[in-house]
Amino acid sequence: MAQKKQKHYVVWFGNPAGIYATWKQCQEAIKGVSGAQYMSFDSLPAAKIAYSKSYQDYKGKKTGKSKGLTTSQKAEYGHPNLYSIAVDAACSGNPGLMEYRGVDTQTLEQLFLQGPFDHATNNVGEFLALVHGLAFLKKQKSDRIIYSDSRIAIAWVKKKKCNTKLKKTKNNQVIFELISRAELWLKNNSYTTFIVKWETKAWGEIPADFGRK
Numbered sequence: 001m002a003q004k005k006q007k008h009y010v011v012w013f014g015n016p017a018g019i020y021a022t023w024k025q026c027q028e029a030i031k032g033v034s035g036a037q038y039m040s041f042d043s044l045p046a047a048k049i050a051y052s053k054s055y056q057d058y059k060g061k062k063t064g065k066s067k068g069l070t071t072s073q074k075a076e077y078g079h080p081n082l083y084s085i086a087v088d089a090a091c092s093g094n095p096g097l098m099e100y101r102g103v104d105t106q107t108l109e110q111l112f113l114q115g116p117f118d119h120a121t122n123n124v125g126e127f128l129a130l131v132h133g134l135a136f137l138k139k140q141k142s143d144r145i146i147y148s149d150s151r152i153a154i155a156w157v158k159k160k161k162c163n164t165k166l167k168k169t170k171n172n173q174v175i176f177e178l179i180s181r182a183e184l185w186l187k188n189n190s191y192t193t194f195i196v197k198w199e200t201k202a203w204g205e206i207p208a209d210f211g212r213k
Contacts, residue, residue: 008047009211012055013037019047023092035109039211077202082106086147086198087133088208089125095166098122098175100129102136103208105147112136119172124179126153127162129208130195131182137193149198149206157195160186 009026011017014036020026023040030036037055041047050058082105089100099115112132115125130153133146148154156162162179166172198206205211 006044007040007042008044009038009040010047010050011036011038012051019044019051033110035107037108074202077199080105080147080198080203081145081196084145084147084196085111085133085137086206086208087126087129088149088206088210089122089129090210091120091122091125092116095119095121095172098125099210100125100132101208101210102129102133105207108207117172117175117178119166119169120175121164121166123150123152123156124162124164124166124175126150127156127164128178128182130154130157131185134191134193134195135185135189138189138191143192145194145196147196147198147206149200151197154195154197157186 006021007023009020009023011020011026011029014026014029014033015031016029018029020029026038026040030038039050039055039058041050084105085102086105087100087102089098091098097116097118098120099113099117101113102111103109104111114128114132117125126148127150130146130148130150134157137144137146160183162183164179166175168176200206
C-alpha cells in the first residue's frame with residue numbers, strides 16, 4: 001500500500017507565522033487573526049519553498065496538479081468583482097468536522113468564522129456560510145455582492161431549503177438548529193444582494209478557501 005502523503009501548512013501571517021505539520025497546529029496559529037494567510041502543501045520541501053516566498057505568490061493557485069484553462073478561456077470569465085465578500089466551508093470527513101467563514105474578497109479580512117461543528121457536511125457548511133453572508137451584508141446595509149463556489153448551496157439558498165441528506169444525531173443537533181434558523185431567515189427576510197458563482201477554474205480558489213486541498 002502506498003504511504004499517504006503528509007501535508008504541511010504554511011502560515012505567512014498568523015500568531016506566530018511558520019510551517020506546521022498538522023491542521024490543528026495551523027488552526028491555533030491563525031485563530032483570532034484577522035486576514036490570516038495560510039495554505040496547505042503536499043510535502044515539507046514544498047512548504048519550505050512557499051514559506052520563503054510571499055502569500056501573494058500562491059494565493060488563488062492550486063498546490064496540486066491541474067490542467068486549468070487557457071489564457072483565452074480565462075479571459076471569457078473576466079475578473080472577479082472585488083467589491084464583494086466570499087464565503088466557503090471546509091469539512092474533514094463526510095460527515096465530519098465542518099467550519100465555514102466569510103472574507104472580504106479584496107483585503108482578505110475575515111468577516112466571520114463559525115465552527116468547527118461535529119458530524120456535518122461541506123454542502124451544509126456552504127449553505128450556512130451563504131445565509132450568514134446574506135444576513136451580514138443586510139445588517140451592514142451593504143450593496144456588495146457575495147461569491148460562493150458551490151452551485152448546490154446557491155440552489156438551496158434560492159429555494160430557501162437546505163436539502164441535505166445528513167441524518168440528525170445527538171452529535172450534530174447544533175447543526176440542525178443552525179439549518180432551521182437559516183431557513184427561517186430566508187423565509188422571513190428579503191434581500192437585494194446578488195449571489196454570484198465563483199469561477200474557480202478561471203480565478204483560482206475562492207478567497208475564503210481554508211487552504212486544505
